[in-house]
Amino acid sequence: MTASLTFLGAAGTVTGSKYLLDTGRHRVLIDCGLFQGYKQLRERNWAHFPIPPAEVDAVLLTHAHLDHSGYLPALVRDGFKGPIISTRATHKLCELLLPDSGHLMEGDARFANMRGFSKHKPALPLYTQDDALRTLPRFRTHDFHESVEVVEGCRALFRPMGHILGAASIEVECDGTRIVFSGDIGRYGDATMVDPEPVPAADYLIVESTYGDRRHDRTSPQAALEEVIGRTVQRGGTVVIPAFAVGRAQSLIFHLAQLRKQGRLANVPVFLDSPMAVNASEIFCDFVGEHRLTAEQCREACSQVTYVREVDESKRLDEDMMPKVIISASGMATGGRVLYHLKRYAPERRNTILLAGFQAGGTRGAALRDGAQELKIHGDYIPVRAEVASLDMMSAHADRDELIRWLGGFQAAPRITFVTHGEPGASDTFRHDIAEKLGWSARVPEHGERVELA
Structure with missing residues (x-):
């Protein structure tokens, strides 16, 4: 059976990270984030999930920020019953972030109804605080570098990436094929967070590009x-x-x-x-x-x-x-x-x-x-x-030079590198850098695109 990867978010935008890995026997979602920013992006949060949530077997979470975790309460409310697998710190932070997100959504809906400035009558929250609280028991936590069985035939490994507490890259190995999801890549030499840890190898790589077209100011x-x-x-x-x-x-x-x-x-x-x-x-x-x-x-x-x-x-x-x-x-x-x-x-x-x-x-x-x-x-x-x-x-995100530095930790080029989690200009600039500086095959996927993994 042929495995596939579908880009349900963070393709052509920096928000809404969601990648659906279909092994032919199981479906695993890597990240489950909210779309933020432009109205046309936020409206995607209200669309029906592309497959019934009950058909998703597990969720792997790179870190706790809402653009990576904030859709989880809606997924659980609509039928997802599998485990949400993360690092320990990511779980602790999600215990704060997800109920707070639901609480704010309820408050915003109440305020809109009170002031009458919403086009929807009545304005409703995407999900509630109770929806978020019902999501938290689904978490299963693991340490960095611990090999975790996700579903039959698939194992995952978390590596620290700096960025925020608990943030990880995730290496998923399914039936001998190794797929690496960078998550958000942190800074080198940061005053508070550790350096992003290199990954030795991958058949397929999904890498963020938030600052793929610029360098950070080096001022103290x-x-x-x-x-x-x-x-x-x-x-x-x-x-x-x-x-x-x-x-x-x-x-x-x-x-x-x-x-x-x-x-x-x-x-x-x-x-x-x-x-x-x-x-x-x-x-x-x-x-x-x-x-x-x-x-x-x-x-x-x-x-x-x-x-x-x-x-x-x-x-x-x-x-x-x-x-x-x-x-x-x-x-x-x-x-x-x-x-x-x-x-x-x-x-x-x-x-x-x-x-x-x-x-x-x-x-x-x-x-x-x-x-x-x-x-x-x-x-x-x-x-x-x-x-x-x-x-x-x-910024807690690696810049253009730091992204290339992290990619330099691979001992061999992945078959394909998919450049995601960036505005269109940033992603395409970084795609070009990967091809020119490393000689790798790289491309920017479209939202909703499905690719087969050999």
């Missing part, structure tokens, strides 16, 4: 933070940093703590206004050994930040005019408490909105990056007069 993150915060505080303003609750928030906390320790941040208060980011930071410290920080460094970094858990505390941050730094989710300003801070601080020139990660097309973060003069938030148009700056060097 601490120097950049010090400069931006310094000039904002000098004019009496507040710095609002939309940050992914898992990964970016913890990196920011570490760098800001180092600045404080060195006496370079003066007495500027720093607030982490995201209950999920607070909990994720505590999980980060529970997994010492899977990142670069010691237990003492974790505790020291967290002690330099004021945690904000309650809604009333969050509201008070917008009433207090003292200069400060607010780190709040979500990282692309698609939802969460950061929207309320943007409504308060974006209209004033003395403030700064500091972008600290990739901004997918169609998100408010991308609009800010591209110079938007106003943002639509909760049905209202909010003027943007604040300074907008970016910390490109803080």
Whole structure:
């Protein structure tokens, strides 16, 4: 029987990662993410799954970010009954991310119905918090480098990839054919996360290309933070940093703590206004050994930040005019408490909105990056007069050179390398680099394309 791979997401876009591996006897889904960004992409979340979810035998998860895990509650609700196989840290983070995602979807639907700005009557959530909670018992966790039987005839192996806590590449071997899924590839020499581990061999490779067409700024993150915060505080303003609750928030906390320790941040208060980011930071410290920080460094970094858990505390941050730094989710300003801070601080020139990660097309973060003069938030148009700056060097994704460096760890060329998880320009540029620099056969698949694996 001929095996096949179908690209159900992250083809021509950086979101919605889903790859369906059909061995002829079993069907395994690698990643199960939400589409984010442009409306036409988000609408794919509402489409019927291409096959009945009950016919999927297992899900393998590279990491916890919602563009890789966030569709799981819908899959389980609609009939999936197999195991969700991941690393231990990915499971712990999904325990936070998935119920929170459902809770936010319910809240957004309620708010849309209350304000009447949805075209749908009534507006409904894609899934609920209860759907997410019913998903969590399906997880089965394993250590890095542990060979795991997925279905009969198929085994999987997780290798650490940096990026965020628990992130892995997945090597799947089915009936003698080896398929490697890179997941999201982390940075080399990152201050908090480990280097991405090389993979020796694959018959087929699926590799991400988020930054496949550019190189990251090599400026020190601490120097950049010090400069931006310094000039904002000098004019009496507040710095609002939309940050992914898992990964970016913890990196920011570490760098800001180092600045404080060195006496370079003066007495500027720093607030982490995201209950999920607070909990994720505590999980980060529970997994010492899977990142670069010691237990003492974790505790020291967290002690330099004021945690904000309650809604009333969050509201008070917008009433207090003292200069400060607010780190709040979500990282692309698609939802969460950061929207309320943007409504308060974006209209004033003395403030700064500091972008600290990739901004997918169609998100408010991308609009800010591209110079938007106003943002639509909760049905209202909010003027943007604040300074907008970016910390490109803080990306958790490998850049063009680092991606090639990781590919250099293969001892032989895969038969075919499929370039995914990137905007069309980034993916095609990286495909060209792979062909020119490594001499490999590489191509960018189309959304929904099915390819046979010899």
